[in-house]
Structure formats: structure tokens, C-alpha cells
Amino acid sequence: MNAKLDSEEKIQHILNIARSILAKTGYAGTTISLVAAEAGISRGLLHYYFKNKEEMLAKVIHANIETSVDIVENIFHKGDSARAIAKEMTAALRFIFENDPDFFKLLFEGWAVSRHSALVDEKIKDLYSRFRDAVASGLKQAAARGVIAPLLALEGLAAVITGLIDGLGLQLITEPELSHKAVIWEVLEQGLVLLLGGTGA
16 A cells, blocks of 8 residues: 555656656657656656656646646536636636646647647547536536526537637746736636626626
């Protein structure tokens, strides 16, 4: 049991190192030697846990899937109004941009790599599918509870909200200073309120 825990902790440690390096130097600039050196282990041991950097990126993306789905499910579960849900979604997004910008850097890095890697392509598709499904499920549950009353088809709305988040993510990764402009977050929150069928007041 302890050996298994130690192994899982070591894998998580390596993944954290790989995540940081992949976000900083990009997939092309990341090497097995660099990750092994930063993690304080041999190349051989690193290969024991991960076949190659393609597999490392896929596992990093998988971890991001779990995190993002958990956040969405929690927001819709707790939200008791369109404004509350919009406020929490905006706050969560802002927190990620300001405290973990690597999250979105890795998303877009993964998309670029997915054009040449079947493994990463599968993970990126899984990420989008599960995140969009979590949003759609949250919308359906909130609508059933009478918490929101969107005028748009929920499946389409889930895709639009996902696209809105990604589009804003690309802008803020490209121009990080934009995240300090309060008006962007105010407009995002207000836009989500309207999309969710809340009032503009």
C-alpha cells in the first residue's frame, strides 16, 4: 500500500515538473532529459513511468480534464441563480488565468501537438467532449430546478459557452495584461447571465 502511494506520489511529482516545463518551453522544447533532471531522477526511471513526452503531455491534459470538469460540476451544483452561476464561472476563470496560466497554455499546446499525435488528439477531444458535456449537464439540471431559464437550446449553449471560455483564454494567454482589466470580467459575467436567461440588472 505504501509502495503504491509512493509510486503515485512520484508520478504526480514528475507530472507537475513536466506540466511546468511543457508550459514554459512548449512541446518542441521539452525533452526527456530536461524533465528527468528537473525531477531529480534518471532518464531510465522516467521512461519506466512514461514512454515518451507525448504520453506525458497526454497525461497532463487528462489531469486538466478532471480539474475542469470538477469545477464546472461544482459551480452548477451550488448555483441558485443565473447571476450566481455566471459570477462563479467568471471567478473560476479569472482565478485560473491569474494563478495557473499554464492551464490554458497547455490546452493550446496540446491542440497544436494533436495535429500530429493520435494519442494527444484523443485526449484533446476527450477534454472538449467531457467539459462540454459537464456544461450541458449542469445547464439541464439548473434549468430543471428553475435556477436558469435560457432561451437557447442547451446543447448549443454548452458549445457556445465552451467556445467563449476558450476564445477568451487564447486572448489572455496572448496578451496577459488584459486579465487586469476589470471591464473584461464584468462583461463576461454579464454576458453569461444573459446567456443563462437571467436579467441584465
